Amino acid sequence: MAKVRTINLPHYTAYPVHICMFKDVKNAAFLRKQLLEANPEFDYAFLDPTMILTPQHILSATLLSLHLHLTSRAKTRTPHSELVFRLHPNNNIGESYRKFGISDDSDRIIAVKLSLTPEITNESVGQHLGSVVEGESVDVGEGVENVGMWCDVEKVKKVYKLDSNGGKGREGGTAVNGNAPTNERKEMEAVMSGVITLKGS
Amino acid sequence: MASESADPLPHAPESQYTHTLPLPFTNSDLAVLTQGAEALVYRTTFLTPHTPCVLKYRPPKPYRHPILDKRLTKARLLAEARVLVKCRREGVKVPAVLGGDWEMGWLVLEWIEGRTVRKVLDEWVHRLGLRARDGRDVVDLADEVVQRDEGEMRRLLGLMGRVGRAVGRLHEVGVCHGDLTTSNLMVRPPGDLQEPGPERTEDDLEGEIVLIDFGLATQTIHEEDRAVDLYVLERAFAATHPAAEHLFQEVLRVYGESFKGAKVVLKRLADVRLRGRKRTMIG
Ligand SMILES: Nc1ncnc2c1ncn2[C@@H]1O[C@H](COP(=O)(O)OP(=O)(O)OP(=O)(O)O)[C@@H](O)[C@H]1O
Ligand SMILES: [Mg+2]
Numbered sequence: 001m002a003k004v005r006t007i008n009l010p011h012y013t014a015y016p017v018h019i020c021m022f023k024d025v026k027n028a029a030f031l032r033k034q035l036l037e038a039n040p041e042f043d044y045a046f047l048d049p050t051m052i053l054t055p056q057h058i059l060s061a062t063l064l065s066l067h068l069h070l071t072s073r074a075k076t077r078t079p080h081s082e083l084v085f086r087l088h089p090n091n092n093i094g095e096s097y098r099k100f101g102i103s104d105d106s107d108r109i110i111a112v113k114l115s116l117t118p119e120i121t122n123e124s125v126g127q128h129l130g131s132v133v134e135g136e137s138v139d140v141g142e143g144v145e146n147v148g149m150w151c152d153v154e155k156v157k158k159v160y161k162l163d164s165n166g167g168k169g170r171e172g173g174t175a176v177n178g179n180a181p182t183n184e185r186k187e188m189e190a191v192m193s194g195v196i197t198l199k200g201s
Numbered sequence: 202m203a204s205e206s207a208d209p210l211p212h213a214p215e216s217q218y219t220h221t222l223p224l225p226f227t228n229s230d231l232a233v234l235t236q237g238a239e240a241l242v243y244r245t246t247f248l249t250p251h252t253p254c255v256l257k258y259r260p261p262k263p264y265r266h267p268i269l270d271k272r273l274t275k276a277r278l279l280a281e282a283r284v285l286v287k288c289r290r291e292g293v294k295v296p297a298v299l300g301g302d303w304e305m306g307w308l309v310l311e312w313i314e315g316r317t318v319r320k321v322l323d324e325w326v327h328r329l330g331l332r333a334r335d336g337r338d339v340v341d342l343a344d345e346v347v348q349r350d351e352g353e354m355r356r357l358l359g360l361m362g363r364v365g366r367a368v369g370r371l372h373e374v375g376v377c378h379g380d381l382t383t384s385n386l387m388v389r390p391p392g393d394l395q396e397p398g399p400e401r402t403e404d405d406l407e408g409e410i411v412l413i414d415f416g417l418a419t420q421t422i423h424e425e426d427r428a429v430d431l432y433v434l435e436r437a438f439a440a441t442h443p444a445a446e447h448l449f450q451e452v453l454r455v456y457g458e459s460f461k462g463a464k465v466v467l468k469r470l471a472d473v474r475l476r477g478r479k480r481t482m483i484g
Contacts, residue, residue, distance in 0.1 A: 010246040011225035059248040060300060067225060067302065143249065162290070187289075190297035190311065193248075194286035197301045201279055 002130040002137040005144050006122045009063050015070075017062055018125040019144050020111040021049065025135035029104035038077070042132075045080040045112040046102045049150035051087070051159070052110055053192065054185050058147050060193040061086040066114060075200075079114050089160055089195050099159055108150050109133065148185065160192050220260050223305040231256065239277070240416065244312065247299050253312035254299055257416075260306065275303040277416065282308055284376055284418045291374040294367065294389075294411045313411050315390050318364065319383035319441065321405045325357060326442045356406040360388065361451035367410035368430065368452070369459025372466070377426040379417030382437040387411045424462075428469035431456070432477060435470075 006016050025031075034042035052058050065082035068074040074082045076093060088096035102109055111133070113125050130137065140146050156162075220241065221227060231243040240257045247254040259274045261267065278301060288295040296310040329350070364386060371378060378385065390408045419426065431453070438449040453470075457463050 007249070009248065010250055010252075011229050056248055056252070056299075063225075063248060063300060071224060071305075073304075143251070187292075191286060191289045193300070194282065194289060194298035197298050198279075198282055198286060201303065 002126045002133065003139050004122050004126040004129070005140040005142065007144055009059065009066070012063065012066055015066055016115045016122075017059075018113040018115065018120070018122060019058075019140050019147065020113075020125065020129050020133075021138040021140050021146065022109045022111070022129075022133050022135035023107065023138055025107050025109050025133060027134040028102050028106040028109065031109070031133065032102055032104055035101075041128075043078050043080050043113075044129075045083040047084065047087075047100055047110040047112065048102055048106060049108045049110045049147070050152040050155060051100050052147050053151050053153070053156050054148045054189045055144045056189045057192055057196075058087075058110075058112070058144070060196050062112060062114070064196065079116065080112065083112060086196060086199065089199055091200050107135075109135070110147060153181075153184070153188075156188070156192075160188075160195055162188055162191060220258075222258060223302070223307060226256065226258075226307070237416075247309045252299070255296070255310045255312055257308045257310065258306055271304070274306045278303045278306065278308050281415045281418065284415045284420060285310070287420070288371065288374065288376060288412075288415075291370075293370050293374055293376070294409060295415065296411070296413060313387045313389055313413060315388045315408060315411070316405060317384045318360075318386040318388060318410075319437070321360070321388055322383060322438075322441045322445055322448075324405065325353075326444070353406070357448065358451045360406050360410075361448050362455040363410045365452040365455030365457075366459050367412060368434070369456045369463055371412060372422075372427045372430070372463070373460035375420055375422050377419050377421050377423075377430050378412065378415065379419060379430070380414060381430045381434045383434070383441065384437075385412065385414040387413055424466050424469045425473075427466045428473045431466065431470050432473045435474075436477075 002020050002022070004018050004020050006018050008016055031042070031046055035044075035046065047058075061083055065074065065079045065086050068086075069079040069082060076082045076085050084100050085093055085096045087100040090096070111129055113120060115121065138146070222229065222231065226243075226245075229245065231245050233241055234244050234255070235242045240259050243256040243258070245254060245256055246252055247256075257278075259278065261274075262270050265273070282298050282301055285295050285298050289297055296313055298308070299311060300309040301307060367386070368378075368381065387410070388405060388408045389411050390405075434452070435446075435449055438445045438452075453467060457467050
């Protein structure tokens with residue numbers, strides 16, 4: 001039984017979001033194969049945790065994916081594949097999977113599952129992931145605050161083209177000026193939610 | 202006020218009450234914060250229950266051709282979102298874009314704590330019991346204020362300087378606001394003071410300037426557009442109180458030093474003023 005955190009997105013409370021984190025994963029290749037074969041038992045977003053910065057980061061892509069799915073405007077097959085796609089600023093699906101999805105040798109994973117039907121629950125997700133992921137389940141935190149704990153901040157900056165020197169002619173408090181990590185992440189996520197929202201427009 | 206709120210309906214446009222918000226807000230039962238000409242503004246939460254935000258919804262205009270209307274709404278929301286993201290990238294203080302759907306006409310922005318500069322100025326005027334008196338020179342009046350409370354005046358001038366610098370930074374990154382009134386400048390209290398309290402008074406003068414309402418903003422580096430921004434702001438100051446016009450000099454002074462090219466804008470402002478005056482004399 002994996003540790004699952006379930007949260008409600010304001011305004012989309014009818015579709016709870018279940019999030020799990022794993023470390024020391026041994027079978028990423030198997031999991032990835034299930035995704036490639038579109039095995040319906042494995043309709044999850046399996047994400048590379050080094051690319052996830054904050055709760056706001058993952059949730060803005062999650063909400064938009066759900067929203068586009070429910071209004072029949074998603075670009076990919078399921079809201080879970082859409083989530084991986086929505087995280088990347090560019091419109092290339094393959095590139096999104098390479099950057100934000102898992103690879104055969106991933107040893108850490110974030111799994112996201114949306115309750116689109118009532119039989120998907122915190123328990124059912126914990127049960128299933130606990131049985132198929134060979135790895136150690138890690139608590140995501142009550143407000144999913146731990147989703148960013150394995151982030152590679154420099155890698156994220158590169159993908160979202162966040163200049164670590166801040167903008168030109170800056171003064172104190174520029175885009176990404178901080179040594180204080182929480183402030184820096186706050187400034188980064190503020191831009192990233194916007195970039196995710198503007199994607200494809 | 203009380204009688205107004207007891208009977209709010211007679212002159213209100215019907216549309217205000219018949220709007221159904223688009224997904225995902227349809228069943229959220231939100232209360233309108235303001236209703237502008239184009240947009241309905243709501244306060245709500247987004248992404249997490251602890252993330253307050255502003256929802257701007259541009260409802261379809263029944264008097265416009267539906268296809269044209271959709272296209273216009275989309276273009277305007279996109280322009281607003283793009284400018285905000287650009288500003289955020291460059292470190293200009295504006296609300297973050299948290300979400301949006303141009304097809305459906307909504308945009309969700311980070312909630313900014315604090316008060317508008319307009320409110321801060323009004324309260325300052327009120328606090329000092331200033332009243333424009335016949336035969337009194339504006340400068341005399343301002344001098345009197347300085348004598349009455351030097352400390353407060355210093356803080357106020359500090360605030361004006363920060364307004365000048367904020368506008369300068371905006372212009373420097375290549376954005377003109379397009380509707381730069383004192384209502385579209387917020388004073389965000391410093392970090393730990395952020396719980397909204399009705400009792401704060403002089404603390405209002407501290408805090409950083411955050412620009413809001415980019416519905417008419419454009420990406421431009423033309424002196425003329427920049428000068429018009431300043432002119433609009435100057436008129437807004439003048440409308441508050443004669444003594445506030447005096448304060449505006451400090452906005453301009455700091456603006457003039459805030460980026461390369463600012464001095465040229467100030468020269469251009471003189472032309473814009475002249476045209477503005479002529480227009481009011483003719484019209
Ligand atoms: N991000 C924000 N944080 C806090 N308050 C806000 C924010 N955005 C707007 N407001 C409040 O709502 C009011 C109206 O918002 P805004 O000026 O953006 O809309 P508008 O003028 O109706 O839109 P538009 O000019 O694009 O038609 C503001 O004067 C301000 O009091
Ligand atoms: Mg406005």
